Amino acid sequence: MYGNMANFVLETTARFAVPFFFMASGYFFALKTTRGDPTDYLIKRVTSITSLYAFGLVLSAPVFLAGTIVRASAENRAITSSVVLKVAEFVSPIELLYYGTSVSEILWFLPALIFSYVLIYLCIASTMSAYLLPISLGFHLVGLLGSGYTMFVDIPFEIRSALFFGFFYTSLGYYIYSHEWQPAPERSTLYLGTTILFGVLHIGERYVLGYAITDQTVSQGIYAPSYTIATALVTLSLFVFLLSRPNLGRDTALPVWGKKYAVGIYVTHPPVLFILEKAGESLSLFGHEIQNTILWHLVLTPATFAGALLVYLSVRNLRAIEIDGFSLPRSRQIRNK
Known part of the structure; x- marks a missing residue:
C-alpha cells in the first residue's frame, strides 16, 4: 500500500511534463511565426519532428521485435506468426501516423505535436486565431471526459492524441506569447505558491477520482489517468512562474545539457527501458523478485537515463542523429567510425 501511494504521488506530480512540453512548443511556435513566415517555420518543424520520430521507431522496433521472438520461444508459440502479428501492429496506419503508439506509446507526443502545429496553422491561415483557445479547449474537455472523468460518459475512441490533448496545451502556449503576456518578476513568489497549491489540488483531484468515489483502494493499484482538470492548472501556473523568472538556471550547466542531450535521451530511452524491464522480469523467473524491491524502483530511472544517454x-558519433533531426549516416562515415 505504501509503495503504491508513493508511486501514485510521483505519477501525479510528474504528469505536468508532457503538457508543459506542448505549452513551450506552442509558445515558441508563436514567437517564430510572428517574426517570420508561418508556412516556412511549420515545414521546418514538421520535418525535424518527423525525422526524430522516425529515428525513435527505427531504434525501438528491432528491440521490441526481438522481445516478441524471445517471448514466443519461451511460451512455445509459433515465432513466425508472432512476428507477423507484431509487424502488423507496427505498421498500423492510424496508430503509426496519428496516435504514435504502434511501436512505443512513449513516442506518442511527437506526432501529436506535429498535428497540433498543423491545427494551429490552419486556424491562423483561416483568420480564426481569435477562436484558437476556445476551440482547442472544447476538444480538450471531450478528452478529459474520456480520460479522468469516465464516470460521466463513455468516449468510444482513443482520446490521448493531438486533437484532444496536444492541441489545447500547444494553443495555450501560443496564446500566452501572441497576447504578449509577460508575468512580472515581483510576482514570481505568488506564481510559485500557486503552482504548489495547484499541485496539491492535482493530487487530491486524482485521489478522489481514483479511490474516494470508487470501490478501489490504494493497495489494489495505482490510479494513473492521462490528464485531469488540475493538470492544466498546475502546468499553466508553473509555466507562468518560469516566464516571470527568465534567468532562472541560466548560470548553471542545465541549459547546455538540455540543448545537447534532452531530445536525444528521450527519443532513445524506450528500448533501453524495455530491456531493463524485461531483464527484471527474467530475474523473477529464477526467484529474484527485484521488481518488488525499493532498490529496483530507485535504480530503474537513473539506469534508463544513463543507458539512453550512452x-x-x-x-550521434555515427552522425545518425542531431538535435535538429535524424539523417541516415553515410557509408563513408560509418567506415571511418
Whole structure:
C-alpha cells in the first residue's frame, strides 16, 4: 500500500511534463511565426519532428521485435506468426501516423505535436486565431471526459492524441506569447505558491477520482489517468512562474545539457527501458523478485537515463542523429567510425 501511494504521488506530480512540453512548443511556435513566415517555420518543424520520430521507431522496433521472438520461444508459440502479428501492429496506419503508439506509446507526443502545429496553422491561415483557445479547449474537455472523468460518459475512441490533448496545451502556449503576456518578476513568489497549491489540488483531484468515489483502494493499484482538470492548472501556473523568472538556471550547466542531450535521451530511452524491464522480469523467473524491491524502483530511472544517454552518444558519433533531426549516416562515415 505504501509503495503504491508513493508511486501514485510521483505519477501525479510528474504528469505536468508532457503538457508543459506542448505549452513551450506552442509558445515558441508563436514567437517564430510572428517574426517570420508561418508556412516556412511549420515545414521546418514538421520535418525535424518527423525525422526524430522516425529515428525513435527505427531504434525501438528491432528491440521490441526481438522481445516478441524471445517471448514466443519461451511460451512455445509459433515465432513466425508472432512476428507477423507484431509487424502488423507496427505498421498500423492510424496508430503509426496519428496516435504514435504502434511501436512505443512513449513516442506518442511527437506526432501529436506535429498535428497540433498543423491545427494551429490552419486556424491562423483561416483568420480564426481569435477562436484558437476556445476551440482547442472544447476538444480538450471531450478528452478529459474520456480520460479522468469516465464516470460521466463513455468516449468510444482513443482520446490521448493531438486533437484532444496536444492541441489545447500547444494553443495555450501560443496564446500566452501572441497576447504578449509577460508575468512580472515581483510576482514570481505568488506564481510559485500557486503552482504548489495547484499541485496539491492535482493530487487530491486524482485521489478522489481514483479511490474516494470508487470501490478501489490504494493497495489494489495505482490510479494513473492521462490528464485531469488540475493538470492544466498546475502546468499553466508553473509555466507562468518560469516566464516571470527568465534567468532562472541560466548560470548553471542545465541549459547546455538540455540543448545537447534532452531530445536525444528521450527519443532513445524506450528500448533501453524495455530491456531493463524485461531483464527484471527474467530475474523473477529464477526467484529474484527485484521488481518488488525499493532498490529496483530507485535504480530503474537513473539506469534508463544513463543507458539512453550512452545509446544517444553512440548513435550521434555515427552522425545518425542531431538535435535538429535524424539523417541516415553515410557509408563513408560509418567506415571511418
